[in-house]
Amino acid sequence: MSTRPYVQLSAAQSLDGYLDDASGERLVLSTEDDFAEVDRLRAEADAILVGAGTVRADNPRLLVRSPELRRARVAGGRPEQPLKVTVTATGELDPASRFFTTGDTPKLVYAPPGTATALEAVATVVPLADPGFGAVLDDLAARGVRRVLVEGGGGVHTRFLSEGLADELRLAIAPVFVGDARAPRFVGPGAFPRPMTLADVRSLDGVAVLRYLAAAEPSSVDIQRLRQAIALAAECPPSATFRVGAVLTGADGAVLATGHSGEGNPRDHAEQAALAKLDPGDPRLATATMYSSLEPCSVRSSSPASCTRLILDAGILRVVFAWREPEIFVVCEGAEQLEAAGRRVVEVPALAREVMRENTHLPGVRI
Ligand SMILES: NC(=O)c1ccc[n+]([C@@H]2O[C@H](COP(=O)([O-])OP(=O)(O)OC[C@H]3O[C@@H](n4cnc5c(N)ncnc54)[C@H](OP(=O)(O)O)[C@@H]3O)[C@@H](O)[C@H]2O)c1
Numbered sequence: 001m002s003t004r005p006y007v008q009l010s011a012a013q014s015l016d017g018y019l020d021d022a023s024g025e026r027l028v029l030s031t032e033d034d035f036a037e038v039d040r041l042r043a044e045a046d047a048i049l050v051g052a053g054t055v056r057a058d059n060p061r062l063l064v065r066s067p068e069l070r071r072a073r074v075a076g077g078r079p080e081q082p083l084k085v086t087v088t089a090t091g092e093l094d095p096a097s098r099f100f101t102t103g104d105t106p107k108l109v110y111a112p113p114g115t116a117t118a119l120e121a122v123a124t125v126v127p128l129a130d131p132g133f134g135a136v137l138d139d140l141a142a143r144g145v146r147r148v149l150v151e152g153g154g155g156v157h158t159r160f161l162s163e164g165l166a167d168e169l170r171l172a173i174a175p176v177f178v179g180d181a182r183a184p185r186f187v188g189p190g191a192f193p194r195p196m197t198l199a200d201v202r203s204l205d206g207v208a209v210l211r212y213l214a215a216a217e218p219s220s221v222d223i224q225r226l227r228q229a230i231a232l233a234a235e236c237p238p239s240a241t242f243r244v245g246a247v248l249t250g251a252d253g254a255v256l257a258t259g260h261s262g263e264g265n266p267r268d269h270a271e272q273a274a275l276a277k278l279d280p281g282d283p284r285l286a287t288a289t290m291y292s293s294l295e296p297c298s299v300r301s302s303s304p305a306s307c308t309r310l311i312l313d314a315g316i317l318r319v320v321f322a323w324r325e326p327e328i329f330v331v332c333e334g335a336e337q338l339e340a341a342g343r344r345v346v347e348v349p350a351l352a353r354e355v356m357r358e359n360t361h362l363p364g365v366r367i
Contacts, residue, residue, distance in 0.1 A: 004137040005046065006339050008168045009150045009157055010038055012207075013186045018178035019154050026058050029174040031205040036066070038151075041170065043069035044336060045082045045149035047108075047140055050099075051156035052088035053184075061102045062151070081105035083145065087136060087156070091115030095122045108143075110136050133165050146342045154184045162190035166214055169196060173208040199324070199349045218346050221253050222291070222320050226348055228258075229291040230322060232270070233358040237262040241329065243358045244294040246270035248278070248316075251287035271296055271307040275314055289318040293355040295325045295347075296334040308334040311343070318344045322351035328362055 012029035013019055021027040030038070042048055043064045054060065062084050064070050070080045081103045086093070087110045093099075100107055100122040107123035109116050116125045128135050140148060150160055160166045171186070196212035203209075218226070225247050232245025244261045248271075259273025268276075271292050278285065290296070296307035296319060311319060324347060325332035335345045356367050 003146075003342060004134075004141050004165075005145045006147045006167050007137065007150060007160060007165055008041065008045070008147070008170065009160060009166050010041060010170045010172075011152055011157060011186050012172040012174060014174055014176050014178045016177050016179060017185050018180070018183040019152060019186055020057070020184050021178050022180045022182035027178070029176070029207075030172060031207055033205040034172050034207050034209070037204070037209070038170075039065050039069060041149050042082060043073055044340060045147045046078075046145040047083040047085050047148045049085040049087070049136075049148055049150045049156070051153050052086055052090070052093055053155055054151070054153040055086055055093055055097050055099045057153070059098050060151075061098045063103045063105075079105060082149070083108060083140075083143075085110070085136075085140070085148070087111070087133075088116060091117075091119065093119060095119055108140075110139070133159055133163050137165060147340055154186055154188060157186060158188045158190050161187060161192050161194075164193040164214075166194070168214065169210075169212040171210045171212065172204070173210065175206055197349055199347060213347055213349070218320060218348050222289075222346065223348070223351075225249055225253070225255075225289070225291045226293070226320055226322055226351055227354075228255075229270070230293040230351060230354050230358070232258055232260045233293050233355065235260045235263075236358075237266065239266070240361070242294055242325075242362065244270040244292060244355075246274045246293070247291040248274045249289050249291070250284045256282075256284060256288060267302040269297060269300075269303075269307050270294075272303070272310055275310055280314065285314045285316055288314075288316050289320060290316050292319070292321045293351075293358070294323050295321050295332055296338070297325065297330075298332050298334040298337050299330040306334070308337045311338065312341055316343070318346070320346040320348065322348050323355040324349070324352070326364070328364065 048062045085108045091111050109123045109125045113127040194214040199213045200211035229245040229247040233243045236243040246259045248256045257274040257277035259270045263273040298306050298308045300306045
């Protein structure tokens with residue numbers, strides 16, 4: 001069976017936790033800047049999923065709007081638009097909904113057998129007796145989907161979170177109250193097995209944007225190896241850029257190589273220094289984990305290949321890092337690029353302060 005896709009939930013809610021009001025008219029909780037960010041998340045995804053309740057209530061298009069983002073997808077060899085996906089237990093969806101009629105992209109409907117025959121002319125109907133979302137993800141993986149953006153509504157968010165299937169949550173909180181118990185909530189009652197860790201907090205035009213990561217991983221071995229990588233940063237020579245340590249381990253957890261920024265060549269990055277100590281054909285790389293105190297770089301002026309590229313080329317499947325690269329020199333998209341390529345990325349923001357302590361020489365870094 002293929003690896004299940006990375007699942008990112010996205011929702012905008014009021015201060016009192018509602019996704020909408022009860023008026024029947026859609027309550028707009030996002031700003032233009034927030035919509036633009038969600039558009040970027042759509043462009044990064046292979047599929048966008050919403051529940052049938054959202055198709056009925058909001059009649060959304062679920063398309064990437066920005067022409068630049070669409071062009072970038074095509075230039076990267078991807079379809080112009082992600083797949084559109086919905087789930088229904090009743091099959092009660094209008095074939096004239098914009099979900100079905102807009103966008104030159106395949107539409108998938110997961111529904112119990114025989115319930116959604118009226119949709120077969122406008123979508124691929126995938127019969128699933130009980131579309132538990134694990135089965136939906138397995139089917140999407142078999143169709144080549146590696147990253148899914150789930151855009152609600154509350155019923156679907158509740159299922160993904162209570163089934164422990166969400167890897168990440170982007171929650172935008174608008175400074176308004178709904179105050180109506182008939183309105184839909186972001187999540188309903190449930191047992192939520194994967195606690196979430198707060199990874200980022202930003203203010204975007206009056207809207208608070210929170211990013212949470214599901215805390216199923218890291219293991220105690222991950223923490224031990226990541227601390228080892230963080231400690232290695234102390235060995236970096238003085239530098240005007242990031243001081244980073246990296247540890248590369250095999251499937252059994254044994255250390256294959258270590259590295260730190262400026263090791264050998266002053267411009268070398270930690271992951272690069274560690275990888276340079278192994279033969280590129282070393283079979284252990286296919287099951288290795290790269291631990292780095294900082295998110296692997298995705299843009300580099302000092303070398304043709306970023307560390308993200310080197311990790312991808314080495315075939316490393318799993319990367320664990322502590323501090324997401326702040327926007328000091330460039331906009332780093334290492335974690336996103338690794339995830340988009342199907343690699344497992346584990347961020348441990350709880351250790352980020354320890355990495356920052358080694359980097360207070362950088363502008364804006366305070367602990
Ligand atoms: N603010 C935001 O970010 C945001 C985003 C999206 C939506 N919303 C709002 O959220 C509201 C809709 O939320 P909602 O909770 O009513 O609907 P929803 O989560 O979009 O969809 C729930 C529906 O999905 C289907 N479903 C869910 N789990 C299923 C499963 N395991 N198997 C089969 N079908 C399954 C069922 O469809 P059937 O009923 O067809 O069987 C169920 O009624 C709307 O008011 C909308 O405006 C807000």
